[in-house]
Amino acid sequence: MNLGIEIGGTKLQLVTGDASGQIDKRFRYTVEPVQGAKGILNQIEATLAQLTEIPTAIGVGFGGPVNWKTGHIATSHQIGGWSGIDLAGWLRERVPGATVQIDNDANVAALGEARRGVATGFDNVFYVTLGSGVGGGFVQQEQIYHGAVPGEAELGHLWLVPPDESGSAGQTIEQTISGWAVDEQIRNLLAQLPDDSVLKKLVQDAHAVNQVGGEARFLHPAYEASDPVARMLIEQIGSVAALGLSHVIHLFHPDAIVLGGGLSLIGEPLRAAVRQALPRFVMKAFHPVPILLLAKLGEDAVPVGALQLANAL
Numbered sequence: 029m030n031l032g033i034e035i036g037g038t039k040l041q042l043v044t045g046d047a048s049g050q051i052d053k054r055f056r057y058t059v060e061p062v063q064g065a066k067g068i069l070n071q072i073e074a075t076l077a078q079l080t081e082i083p084t085a086i087g088v089g090f091g092g093p094v095n096w097k098t099g100h101i102a103t104s105h106q107i108g109g110w111s112g113i114d115l116a117g118w119l120r121e122r123v124p125g126a127t128v129q130i131d132n133d134a135n136v137a138a139l140g141e142a143r144r145g146v147a148t149g150f151d152n153v154f155y156v157t158l159g160s161g162v163g164g165g166f167v168q169q170e171q172i173y174h175g176a177v178p179g180e181a182e183l184g185h186l187w188l189v190p191p192d193e194s195g196s197a198g199q200t201i202e203q204t205i206s207g208w209a210v211d212e213q214i215r216n217l218l219a220q221l222p223d224d225s226v227l228k229k230l231v232q233d234a235h236a237v238n239q240v241g242g243e244a245r246f247l248h249p250a251y252e253a254s255d256p257v258a259r260m261l262i263e264q265i266g267s268v269a270a271l272g273l274s275h276v277i278h279l280f281h282p283d284a285i286v287l288g289g290g291l292s293l294i295g296e297p298l299r300a301a302v303r304q305a306l307p308r309f310v311m312k313a314f315h316p317v318p319i320l321l322l323a324k325l326g327e328d329a330v331p332v333g334a335l336q337l338a339n340a341l
Contacts, residue, residue, distance in 0.1 A: 029045075029052075029081045030086070030338040030339065031083035031086045032333075033087070033088040034330035034334060035068060035091055036106075037059065037104070037106030037159070037208075038106075038159070039057065040057045042054070042075050043331040044083070049144045049332040049333070049336050051332065051335070055075045059107065082126070085127045085128075085339050086338055087339075088115065088136075091132075091133045092110065092133075092179075093182065094131060094132055095178045096130060096177065096178075097177060099119075099129070100116070101130075105161055105202075129338060129340050131172060132163065133330050135165035135333075138153060138155035138164075141155055141329055142167040143333075144332050145324040146286060146323060147167075147286050151283055153168075154166050154181075156272075156273065156285065157289035158207070158265075158289040158292055159206070160290070162184030162201050163181070163184055164183035166181050166280060183201060183272050184206065186200065187199070188200065205264075205268045207289070210243075211244050214231060214246075217257065218231060221257060225255060227247070227257050231243050234246070262294060262298055263301045266304070267301070269302050269305075270302045273302070273309075274310050277306075277310050277318060278314070285321065287299060287321070292322055306320070
């Protein structure tokens, strides 16, 4: 039995299954950032105790740069306490005899989508996750591309506005169109929206029952109701994502680009916005731009990839 683990900025998932990526059983938890890495490790340990069979191989998709060769965590940009932790060693202590492979969550999701998801049949696949953070993963011939450790393809940390000499200010792609950034932008816009705004009503109804956060989930239904602000925000997200992806195309020229993560659930309106903006950022010699696809596996992308990663040693 394989065990796949997804450690993100907002959720923790553990799944059991086989090397093909078929999920048999799932454990899903909401991450509490204030509890840091220790809280997540405690939850993983408690879940391991619930398993009826001891895994022989463990694959982990982690939300941040990692040393994929050793299984050490470089850092998490969302959850404190992870820097320097030997996650592979920690897991081997609790599951003696199991092989353990750790990689960045976007790399693992890219592997899942390239082997079992929407991008099967393409040789060179770039996956971008638009979630609590913004990350990327590149798969060639169904194998994860790796640069120097720790990590690579960190699309979200490309600068839109470079920092000044002191290192302050500036704006990255992640700071602009991550799920958390979009949520905050929507909250800041509420007071300026007219009372008949569909987006404003959906968000205020959620806030009325203390559901603050995750406001970006209302962009799709508001867009479907012809809300002009929702349309504007989706077009802005698409344009910034396209600018970042233009760098990917100029550097790697993949056959296919897959949009994943929570914001990708906006669906076709977001894909269309990225597709419309992308050509103007890409040099003519690289036209037509790569095919742009919406992730097929949804929140299973990392778990499915992790189950396959488990046997990649």
